[in-house]
Structure formats: structure tokens, C-alpha cells
Amino acid sequence: DAVTADKNFSFAPALGGSYELEFFANDFISTSQESYKVTLAVTNSDVTYNMTVLLPDETEPSFYITCGHTEDGTDSLGDELSFVKGDSDGGYTAYSVSVPENISEISVRDEDFGGMSFPASADSKIQLQKVQTKIFDLGDREISGTVSVSYGKHTAVGVNGNFLLLPENEYTFTAVPENTSAFNSASEKLTLTQDTNTVCIKVF
Numbered sequence: 586d587a588v589t590a591d592k593n594f595s596f597a598p599a600l601g602g603s604y605e606l607e608f609f610a611n612d613f614i615s616t617s618q619e620s621y622k623v624t625l626a627v628t629n630s631d632v633t634y635n636m637t638v639l640l641p642d643e644t645e646p647s648f649y650i651t652c653g654h655t656e657d658g659t660d661s662l663g664d665e666l667s668f669v670k671g672d673s674d675g676g677y678t679a680y681s682v683s684v685p686e687n688i689s690e691i692s693v694r695d696e697d698f699g700g701m702s703f704p705a706s707a708d709s710k711i712q713l714q715k716v717q718t719k720i721f722d723l724g725d726r727e728i729s730g731t732v733s734v735s736y737g738k739h740t741a742v743g744v745n746g747n748f749l750l751l752p753e754n755e756y757t758f759t760a761v762p763e764n765t766s767a768f769n770s771a772s773e774k775l776t777l778t779q780d781t782n783t784v785c786i787k788v789f
Contacts (some may be wrong), residue, residue, distance in 0.1 A: 600652055600663065601629035629664065629685040634707035636684060639677040640749070641715045644695045651690040651702040655684045658740030662691045667689070677712060699742035700751045711751065716777070716780035719785045720760045721775050723766065729763040732786065752779045760786035761789075 610617040629650065640646055649665035671679035684691060684705050694700040698715050701735050718732040734741040734748055735757045741748050750756065755776045762768035769789040775784060 600650065601627045601685075607704050630687045632686045634681045634686055635681050636705055636708065638680045638682055638693065639673075639710070639712035640680060640693070641697075641698075642676055642678050644678075644698060644715070644749070646680065646693050646695050646700070647762040648680070648686070649692045649694065650688050651692045654702075654739055658735060658738055659742055660739065662692055662694070666691065694742070695744075695749060696768060697744055698747045699744045700749050701736070701741040701751070702739065703751055712779075713749045713751055714777075714779065714782070716748045716750050716781060717783045718743070718748065718758060718760075719763060719783065721785055721787050723787060723789050728768065728788070730768075730788070731761050731762075731763075732784075733759045735759070739788075748776055752781070754775045758784050758786050760788055762788050 603624060605622060608621045608623070631695060637755070638646075638648070641642065647744050648666040648668055650666065652661040652663040654660050661705060661761055666682055666684060668680045669680040682691065682705075686707075689705055690702055691705045692700060692702040693713065701713075703713075720726055720728050720730045720732065732746055734743060734750065737752055741750060741756075753776070755774060757772055759770065759772040761770045771786055773784075773786050773787045775781075
């Protein structure tokens with residue numbers, strides 16, 4: 586987005602990456618047709634903090650810096666983050682993730698359960714749980730289809746109807762039946778509890 590600046594201009598992006606700035610001159614009457622472009626290579630901080638992420642024992646996760654979100658709401662993955670796998674307790678394994686101090690949102694991915702983005706801060710601890718989704722017709726027969734999960738303006742990434750989600754958040758589960766000529770799509774809003782392992786959506 587264009588901004589107006591006098592002789593001094595500052596630019597402090599929150600995320601590392603490559604940024605192109607284009608400058609135009611203006612004499613308060615008209616704006617120049619020619620411009621001057623500058624490309625900046627910005628790196629994330631070398632200073633890091635640790636946060637703890639609890640995940641189901643069967644996951645094999647990777648963690649990433651979240652670089653915004655795409656048009657459909659899924660998180661864009663940046664640099665992969667290092668972590669130390671800790672002990673298992675009550676079916677969950679603790680991961681100590683090293684995060685650059687300028688980063689306040691990270692993402693997790695697992696090849697069997699997908700993932701999502703979530704806030705990150707020093708010494709914080711969060712737990713994500715696995716959630717399986719199923720689609721049923723009004724006769725309680727399970728049918729084929731796809732389920733998407735959105736939270737706010739964002740969308741979680743699932744694998745074969747399986748998701749890794751933060752409890753105590755409100756989600757919208759949208760089911761799209763494979764046989765669209767026989768069934769309509771349906772959505773259901775649900776605040777996930779720590780006891781929610783399966784979400785069933787009925788279509789008609």
C-alpha cells in the first residue's frame with residue numbers, strides 16, 4: 586500500500602523476507618511517472634525464545650514461521666523452526682520450539698493430521714488435539730465427502746478428514762458431500778472442548 590513520506594521514511598517489517606519498495610516523487614501538484622526501486626533482504630532475529638507445544642503422541646510434527654495467510658485462509662509457511670522433543674504424558678508429547686523474538690505466530694504440520702497457525706510468545710504452552718471429522722446423512726449413514734475447518738478468517742489444513750486443532754476455540758465445520766446431486770453442503774459451528782475427538786456433520 587502507498588504511504589506519504591517527507592524526506593525521512595522508515596520501514597520495519599515484522600517478518601523476514603524480501604521486500605521491494607518503490608518510491609515516487611510528488612511536488613504537491615503531480616506525481617512523477619518514473620520511480621526508484623529498492624529491494625530489501627530482511628532477516629528474522631537471531632535472538633530466540635522457547636515455547637512449549639503439546640501434541641498427540643502419534644504425530645510427527647514440523648514447525649514453521651507463519652508468513653500470513655492465503656486467499657482461502659490457510660497459513661503460508663515460512664522458515665522451519667528447530668525444536669526439542671520432550672517426554673510424553675497422558676497421550677501428549679511436549680515439544681520445545683525455538684522461535685525468533687520478532688515472531689508472534691507459528692504453524693504446525695503433520696503428514697497425517699495437517700495443522701494450523703497459532704499465537705506464539707515466550708514461555709507459553711499450548712496443546713493441540715487431533716479431531717476426526719465424519720459426514721452422515723439424515724438416516725445416520727456415513728457418506729463420502731470433504732470437510733473444511735475455519736476459525737475466524739483462517740482455515741485449518743486437514744488430511745483425509747483429520748485435523749490438529751486448538752481446544753476452546755470456535756470453529757466452523759463445513760461438509761461437502763461427494764454426491765452433490767443427492768446431498769447439500771452443510772456447516773456447523775462448534776466450540777471445541779478437550780474431550781472432542783470426533784465431529785460429525787449431517788447433510789440432507
